[in-house]
Amino acid sequence: MEQSPTARATRGRPRSEAxxxxxxDGVIRLIEEGTPLAxxxxxxxxxxxxxxxxxxxxxxxxxxxxxxxxxxxxxxPPAVLPGTSMRxxxxxxxxxxxxxxxxxxxxxILHNVFAQMxxxxxxxxxxxxxxxxxxxxxxxxVLRRGQENGELRADVDIALxxxxxxxPMLVRTVMRSDAPLDEGLSERVVDLVLGxxxxxx
Amino acid sequence: MEQSPTARATRGRPRSEAxxxxxxDGVIRLIEEGTPLAxxxxxxxxxxxxxxxxxxxxxxxxxxxxxxxxxxxxxxPPAVLPGTSMRxxxxxxxxxxxxxxxxxxxxxILHNVFAQMxxxxxxxxxxxxxxxxxxxxxxxxVLRRGQENGELRADVDIALxxxxxxxPMLVRTVMRSDAPLDEGLSERVVDLVLGxxxxxx
Numbered sequence: 001m002e003q004s005p006t007a008r009a010t011r012g013r014p015r016s017e018a019x020x021x022x023x024x025d026g027v028i029r030l031i032e033e034g035t036p037l038a039x040x041x042x043x044x045x046x047x048x049x050x051x052x053x054x055x056x057x058x059x060x061x062x063x064x065x066x067x068x069x070x071x072x073x074x075x076x077p078p079a080v081l082p083g084t085s086m087r088x089x090x091x092x093x094x095x096x097x098x099x100x101x102x103x104x105x106x107x108x109i110l111h112n113v114f115a116q117m118x119x120x121x122x123x124x125x126x127x128x129x130x131x132x133x134x135x136x137x138x139x140x141x142v143l144r145r146g147q148e149n150g151e152l153r154a155d156v157d158i159a160l161x162x163x164x165x166x167x168p169m170l171v172r173t174v175m176r177s178d179a180p181l182d183e184g185l186s187e188r189v190v191d192l193v194l195g196x197x198x199x200x201x
Numbered sequence: 202m203e204q205s206p207t208a209r210a211t212r213g214r215p216r217s218e219a220x221x222x223x224x225x226d227g228v229i230r231l232i233e234e235g236t237p238l239a240x241x242x243x244x245x246x247x248x249x250x251x252x253x254x255x256x257x258x259x260x261x262x263x264x265x266x267x268x269x270x271x272x273x274x275x276x277x278p279p280a281v282l283p284g285t286s287m288r289x290x291x292x293x294x295x296x297x298x299x300x301x302x303x304x305x306x307x308x309x310i311l312h313n314v315f316a317q318m319x320x321x322x323x324x325x326x327x328x329x330x331x332x333x334x335x336x337x338x339x340x341x342x343v344l345r346r347g348q349e350n351g352e353l354r355a356d357v358d359i360a361l362x363x364x365x366x367x368x369p370m371l372v373r374t375v376m377r378s379d380a381p382l383d384e385g386l387s388e389r390v391v392d393l394v395l396g397x398x399x400x401x402x
Contacts (some may be wrong), residue, residue: 167370169368
């Protein structure tokens with residue numbers, strides 16, 4: 001899994017964190033002012049932050065990587081899995097998606113970046129491979145462990161099982177911005193998918 | 202529920218169907234040539250079809266409504282519900298989503314319109330209220346009948362139950378264009394959500 005440039009730079013050179021933060025803040029300001037992502041060049045980002053282009057390229061490979069770091073601010077810090085059961089781990093993973101949804105609703109700017117991202121395939125791919133894909137792999141590992149210890153039906157495909165758990169949460173966070181994202185939703189979804197919607201008697 | 206202008210015109214004046222079809226074909230041609238939706242004015246659409254703007258406005262309220270009719274070509278004809286059980290009705294409704302996903306993958310043009318739509322709130326709203334919302338209401342009616350006849354747990358919220366069934370299919374059709382949409386997927390999803398993912402013993 002690729003480390004984010006931010007994480008890399010932060011760890012090695014603590015003083016440069018401020019530089020990065022001010023570059024990202026500059027980008028957010030430009031987006032706030034209504035600049036479409038397609039018009040945000042590295043040159044303009046550098047000018048806004050008052051640094052040279054080389055300073056940008058030492059940290060990011062290009063503007064797509066910068067936008068991904070802006071979107072990364074939507075993410076809660078990576079959740080610690082309790083490891084007590086597959087069920088409990090899944091609840092924590094769904095909570096991560098629920099929180100991203102709440103953050104997305106709270107921030108008009110990030111919502112805007114998120115919407116524009118879908119029309120820029122390179123940015124969508126970068127976001128997907130560095131933010132979403134690692135979470136998906138992690139969730140599938142949880143499900144595989146569940147199959148091994150008998151918490152999950154052995155005859156169900158892991159990819160499909162994953163979509164059964166995350167699909168309902170993604171519908172609410174990504175597609176239906178008016179749907180409730182109330183506390184307890186993650187537990188409810190996990191327990192319903194595990195127990196099934198057929199009446200028990 | 203609003204009737205689509207196409208349906209209205211087709212029923213009342215069969216001969217104008219050809220005019221409409223040629224206007225929609227002209228729009229599709231412009232999109233094929235790479236014209237972004239935002240640059241497609243009613244004037245340009247009229248010029249391409251060789252008709253006056255009034256001819257357009259007799260049929261559609263504006264370009265958003267035209268684009269929705271273009272997107273409507275993604276839809277299979279409204280599915281007939283077998284009515285034999287909630288389970289069978291849900292399978293048919295999920296099949297509708299699966300087919301839309303397959304059509305979306307088969308057509309680069311419609312895929313393009315679909316992606317751009319998400320950045321044009323008015324178009325997204327129009328698509329949602331005339332195409333998606335009626336399907337959602339229909340599915341929720343099926344679920345309510347299921348609750349009444351004992352096929353669906355009585356303690357589960359209808360909106361959430363709906364998302365549990367359609368969420369996994371939407372993830373595959375809308376978000377992960379590389380995921381399999383194989384035959385039998387609708388049955389599999391419905392039966393897994395009904396039966397639950399917990400091993401039965």
